[in-house]
Amino acid sequence: MLGGGQLGRMTALAAARLGYRTHVYTPEADSPCADVSAVATVADFSDKAALTAFAASVDVVTLEWENVPPETVALLARLVPVRPGAAVLAVTRDRIREKTFINHLGIATAPWRAAHFATHVAAAIDELGRPAVLKAACLGYDGKGQARIDTATDIDAAWHELSQGKAFDAVVEGFVEFTCEISVIVARAADGTMRSYPAVENQHENHILARTIVPARIEPRVAAEAEAIARRITEALGVIGLLAVEMFVCPDGRVLVNELAPRPHNSGHWTMDAAATSQFEQLVRAVCGLALGPTDHLCCATMENLIGAEVNRWSELTAAPAARLHLYGKREVRPGRKMGHVTWIGGPLAGDTPSVLSSNGTARTVRS
């Protein structure tokens, strides 16, 4: 396992259930994953000796972070299978390649332009209008590496803030109206077999996933289209492992792809408590060459992230009969840090109906 965070941790737990021993490779001392792994290597992703020894000790490599440096993946892939492989990661680590790939399949995204200089942003805004969002092509997550471009925004200032004065690739995304954000997670085995989880509905707060409602409250036709889109992309990329496909559902029923993640995804955590096979076990099955498991969802559920100090609700949550609590064993509580999650079994939270949201404004912005 490359990367030692909670996604690696939950994968290692699923691997253990199937009798596998996990060796985690992570730059981070005291990582959540190391606590539950048989072996841990704490070393930088550029440490060739450590990578070589790691590769010699394992049968197959997977990852919980799609931004593992390409050189790291290339070195390992010469020694041991890496799943998903370099070709998948090359696409998903770069928003420009990712959106190009998706559009080439005839699948819609929000309108976007690549930008390599501040002048490109201004030109893109001329075409796409305001508001828009400037996003770093690489290494962004949870709203990091993004700037909203509004009527009053100084484009040069926004560019310089994100680029830090260095060579910088970005995309400019135009505004789209949507009724909800959804995601579909697809598992694909080495033999090409695919299994997808039902479309789920994601609600963000402060650019971080706050909760996932299972299943998404969308028309069956829309759910089927979302699933078909996710499978087409997974197959076209040749993923071995998991692909999470985040999408927007527009008021007219159109589905637009937002972004891809070739790994377990926060919006799939509910599968641990309410699906026949968890996304983590599914990843283990795919990369280890086992048959994929059934993906039926067993009941309605709502997954709620415990961000920062919200983890202090643990005691109340252990006492709630419908709550299935998961804590990641992180030593330090920090604002915005994912400390754990809880799956509420039995249906969506009452009174929580979707409204028209903005893809790139703050959450819950309604466009008239």
Place this chain on the structure above:
Amino acid sequence: MLGGGQLGRMTALAAARLGYRTHVYTPEADSPCADVSAVATVADFSDKAALTAFAASVDVVTLEWENVPPETVALLARLVPVRPGAAVLAVTRDRIREKTFINHLGIATAPWRAAHFATHVAAAIDELGRPAVLKAACLGYDGKGQARIDTATDIDAAWHELSQGKAFDAVVEGFVEFTCEISVIVARAADGTMRSYPAVENQHENHILARTIVPARIEPRVAAEAEAIARRITEALGVIGLLAVEMFVCPDGRVLVNELAPRPHNSGHWTMDAAATSQFEQLVRAVCGLALGPTDHLCCATMENLIGAEVNRWSELTAAPAARLHLYGKREVRPGRKMGHVTWIGGPLAGDTPSVLSSNGTARTVRS
């Protein structure tokens, strides 16, 4: 965690889910539990320095094996809470104390006599009749430390085989007719709160649990009585943690207690896949002072042990949609060794109806 086998392993996995770090103490190198624990101490249970260091590193101690030496528990208990405690273990590690304790509560067992010499066995047989079973008072499991006393059995020879010529305590159990073997697992928190799992039906082969059928196919009245018995014993013992109570159901509906185990129990493995809270998480909750979780069973299920070479069915089992496979990561397959288990979701196996079994003959012996 004292003991590094599969019960410790599955407890450590449940603890990790709740964010706890497990330190396992086991005499066994390469134990199944160490592979998923944050820290492992490999040392003998008599190693005072290692035990002292272990106690200093943990907040609470529990165990997966009730035969941890009393001196070990006493040393640890002076330094850190041990749950369940020495008083519980003193009863459950010795069949004589255990049966006496149960009978003193007014709860029935099969008729039995204590035996400290071969002559005691002969006297017991005079009262109880043949067939009967001679069982070591301490350290027996999976049929080990037992001898059936039949018409032709030389009692002195049986005694000498079990005692190995040393001082030896045993019980002689009389024959009882029963329609099925069941068990109830009760969790009890430090504040005295209890939660019990539904009664389940256990089928043994070669003295080893082969499968557990959930729920047991018994009258509701019998199930209620079994649950009440298990709760009374748990409360009387003052268990903090789990108590598994194995019972026989007689053709007349009477319930007789067979034996107790103050730890997670093989007949509770189904809870990982078909109960709201697994027995392992329940143990963690009890010993860590959390609220106990709900014990509802979510669907019918059959748990099947994978003994010895049966583990080679893993590939077929990963491909069966109703199967939830668990492997313990044991390096070596040995006859009679518990290598893993599978929970079949959705109901008892077809055509598998109970018949009249003998408590102390080989499994499936029918008495006319």
